[in-house]
Amino acid sequence: MTPYLQQLEKEALEVIREICFSNRLSEIVVFYSIGKDSSVLLHLFKKAFFPFPIPVRFMHIDTGWKFKEMYAFRDKIAKQIDLIVYKNPACLNPYTDGPRYTDVMKTQALKQALEKYNFKIAFGGSRRDEEKSRSKERFVSVRDAENKWNPYNQNPEIPPLYNTFHTDKTSLRIFPLSNWTEVDIWEYIKHEKIEVVPIYFAHERHVVRNQSGLYIATENDTGEIKKVRFRTLGCYPLTGAVLSEAETIDDVINELKQTAYTERITRVIDYDTDFSMEKKKINGYF
Amino acid sequence: MKRIFKVICCGNVDDGKSTLLGRLLFETGSIKQDQLEEALASSIKTEETAQPDFAMFLDGLAMERTKKITVDVAHRYFTYNQIRFHVLDCPGHEEYTKNMATAAACADSALIVVDATRPIRAQTIRHIEICAMFRLKQVCICLTKYDLLADKSILKQKEEEIRNLLKDKDFSYTIFPISAVTGYNIPKVLSVLENFAEQSADTAEKNQAIIFHIQAMKQLDGKCYIYGKNLMNRPIDFAEGETFTIYPTHQELTVSAESASLPLGCIQPTESIDVNTGDCVANCPLLITNKFSHQTIFFEEPGNHLLLKHGTKVVRVVQLTDTQIQTDAPLFINNIEDIKENGFGILIDEITKKTIGCCVFTRNS
Ligand SMILES: Nc1nc2c(ncn2[C@@H]2O[C@H](COP(=O)(O)OP(=O)(O)O)[C@@H](O)[C@H]2O)c(=O)[nH]1
Numbered sequence: 001m002t003p004y005l006q007q008l009e010k011e012a013l014e015v016i017r018e019i020c021f022s023n024r025l026s027e028i029v030v031f032y033s034i035g036k037d038s039s040v041l042l043h044l045f046k047k048a049f050f051p052f053p054i055p056v057r058f059m060h061i062d063t064g065w066k067f068k069e070m071y072a073f074r075d076k077i078a079k080q081i082d083l084i085v086y087k088n089p090a091c092l093n094p095y096t097d098g099p100r101y102t103d104v105m106k107t108q109a110l111k112q113a114l115e116k117y118n119f120k121i122a123f124g125g126s127r128r129d130e131e132k133s134r135s136k137e138r139f140v141s142v143r144d145a146e147n148k149w150n151p152y153n154q155n156p157e158i159p160p161l162y163n164t165f166h167t168d169k170t171s172l173r174i175f176p177l178s179n180w181t182e183v184d185i186w187e188y189i190k191h192e193k194i195e196v197v198p199i200y201f202a203h204e205r206h207v208v209r210n211q212s213g214l215y216i217a218t219e220n221d222t223g224e225i226k227k228v229r230f231r232t233l234g235c236y237p238l239t240g241a242v243l244s245e246a247e248t249i250d251d252v253i254n255e256l257k258q259t260a261y262t263e264r265i266t267r268v269i270d271y272d273t274d275f276s277m278e279k280k281k282i283n284g285y286f
Numbered sequence: 287m288k289r290i291f292k293v294i295c296c297g298n299v300d301d302g303k304s305t306l307l308g309r310l311l312f313e314t315g316s317i318k319q320d321q322l323e324e325a326l327a328s329s330i331k332t333e334e335t336a337q338p339d340f341a342m343f344l345d346g347l348a349m350e351r352t353k354k355i356t357v358d359v360a361h362r363y364f365t366y367n368q369i370r371f372h373v374l375d376c377p378g379h380e381e382y383t384k385n386m387a388t389a390a391a392c393a394d395s396a397l398i399v400v401d402a403t404r405p406i407r408a409q410t411i412r413h414i415e416i417c418a419m420f421r422l423k424q425v426c427i428c429l430t431k432y433d434l435l436a437d438k439s440i441l442k443q444k445e446e447e448i449r450n451l452l453k454d455k456d457f458s459y460t461i462f463p464i465s466a467v468t469g470y471n472i473p474k475v476l477s478v479l480e481n482f483a484e485q486s487a488d489t490a491e492k493n494q495a496i497i498f499h500i501q502a503m504k505q506l507d508g509k510c511y512i513y514g515k516n517l518m519n520r521p522i523d524f525a526e527g528e529t530f531t532i533y534p535t536h537q538e539l540t541v542s543a544e545s546a547s548l549p550l551g552c553i554q555p556t557e558s559i560d561v562n563t564g565d566c567v568a569n570c571p572l573l574i575t576n577k578f579s580h581q582t583i584f585f586e587e588p589g590n591h592l593l594l595k596h597g598t599k600v601v602r603v604v605q606l607t608d609t610q611i612q613t614d615a616p617l618f619i620n621n622i623e624d625i626k627e628n629g630f631g632i633l634i635d636e637i638t639k640k641t642i643g644c645c646v647f648t649r650n651s
Contacts, residue, residue: 002288003288004370006550007289008290009550010516013551014501014515014551017502017513017515018501018515018598021563022501022563047550048513048549050548050552052504052506129362129363132347133347135360135362136347136358136359136360142640151347151357151358152349152357152358154358155641156384156387156388156585156632156641157388157641158388158392158630158632160515161596161630161631163595163632163639163641165634166639167637167638167639170639178361179290179361179372181363260319261318262320278347278348
């Protein structure tokens with residue numbers, strides 16, 4: 001492994017271990033989104049506790065609208081880890097319910113799930129380079145009793161001297177991949193031979209083009225067949241594909257080193273307003 | 287790609303930090319098309335310039351952009367000549383000094399941005415003090431807004447003033463004029479940072495010290511696994527047969543052959559040993575003490591119940607004066623003058639659990 005990837009790995013392992021070893025394991029959960037960052041996070045959890053099994057539970061917040069390839073992948077992973085699947089019974093529809101969909105099916109669902117299982121510490125695979133407000137995040141991010149983020153008064157932090165404490169009024173979100181970039185994730189996946197959902201690689205599929213990008217075809221509009229891949233995975237109506245010939249990890253890495261765009265362009269969620277991610281995070285989103 | 291090099295960018299508010307960093311990101315090709323379009327859309331463009339406001343790449347929070355101030359540290363990454371730079375853009379406002387201090391504590395070097403057109407500000411002096419407190423070794427001082435300077439002879443005088451501020455500090459530094467807007471001397475900033483990174487990599491290579499603070503010890507099939515974090519800023523490979531001292535017991539630990547196949551941050555000793563979370567494994571002398579000469583930056587007014595965390599150990603503060611901290615149990619430290627990485631701790635309020643200060647352990651104050 002190159003020294004810089006090793007530094008990123010070291011940093012991630014340290015925070016994972018420090019949080020888990022200094023808190024009650026039953027109050028810790030790892031958010032598992034099925035995506036590439038979650039695959040890396042899961043791999044790091046295996047390494048962190050080797051040769052012992054992972055001592056904490058994982059949880060997938062389902063919306064019912066993920067790609068079928070994601071569900072197949074999740075079912076395979078569920079055999080290796082203690083995975084909770086939680087879905088908000090409200091069951092909104094992204095095509096017809098608009099912006100409320102993300103709030104109810106993701107943010108509210110997340111809060112319901114934390115409450116239901118009494119989790120006080122939640123790990124996530126978010127990275128600082130994903131989005132502007134995330135560039136301000138801590139490794140250990142304190143949330144108030146309502147799970148809200150206060151971006152203007154965060155706990156000062158000096159990694160690797162983590163403050164691992166919380167009170168009965170606060171909970172913690174932990175981001176071990178804070179300093180990783182999209183390319184780092186792929187370089188690590190390559191080096192560690194980590195399995196990811198196959199639609200991250202170029203494949204032929206029916207897609208339709210609308211003003212915000214290339215989307216998966218529906219029954220009403222079968223669109224046209226294109227060779228595409230996904231840079232991020234989420235709910236299929238909100239996740240754009242990119243035209244791509246990258247069929248292998250090396251192809252993906254080369255493509256990313258040359259691409260003119262960030263991965264954000266494929267996510268509708270960030271795009272509704274300039275500061276939408278910040279607002280979502282303040283309201284309790286990851 | 288080689289190792290990661292951490293640089294803080296600091297200086298007084300409005301002196302031009304965010305613009306400089308934005309420019310560095312831009313010049314190194316780290317800004318993608320969609321970020322550029324977004325910055326162009328929200329930049330207030332002046333007459334003829336179709337150039338984006340480079341600062342727009344940095345500030346991330348809504349209030350920061352509307353009020354044009356930086357509240358919290360922004361973390362950005364760029365690669366230049368195979369070196370991965372992690373830049374920490376610090377706030378320049380007095381009330382956010384705490385965020386600047388935490389960034390300084392984990393940085394390898396500093397870019398200090400000084401507006402060449404204005405008198406030197408209190409916050410610039412404060413930032414220099416904080417860089418010195420955390421023993422940053424290399425500092426690059428950029429006298430920015432060179433393009434606005436009608437009378438270039440002012441530069442000499444500015445430079446002299448800054449040299450005076452740095453006189454009694456243990457920095458190796460360079461100082462030169464730049465303009466983040468026209469691009470003047472921007473390549474020089476990059477080559478200075480590259481030099482810093484090379485020097486720092488050389489020093490790290492030569493430094494064989496390992497200070498491994500224990501997070502947990504687990505047993506399986508009669509074998510013992512010790513998990514921890516090495517504070518020395520590099521991953522460790524424990525070599526078979528290497529010996530270490532365990533603090534505070536002074537027992538000896540010999541690394542087993544199996545350790546080579548364990549993940550980073552995990553060692554297996556040849557024999558079962560008695561260690562606890564908070565103990566330390568090191569190959570260099572550490573001080574075992576519960577009395578510390580210190581210099582502390584408080585982020586808020588300290589309450590009566592404080593914890594001090596250093597490495598992986600948390601102890602209670604029993605006495606705190608301007609010059610000394612006394613705790614209810616010993617920590618395994620070095621003075622910041624000797625080994626920077628093992629020379630500071632954080633203060634946590636026992637009730638609210640907030641991090642309320644950062645202290646460096648000094649030889650004598
Ligand atoms: N002419 C000129 N203006 C600059 C330069 N650098 C920064 N500025 C301007 O100075 C102001 C403050 O800069 P900013 O980067 O936001 O400062 P910060 O508060 O230190 O991050 C902005 O209006 C910038 O456009 C420069 O090199 N030349």
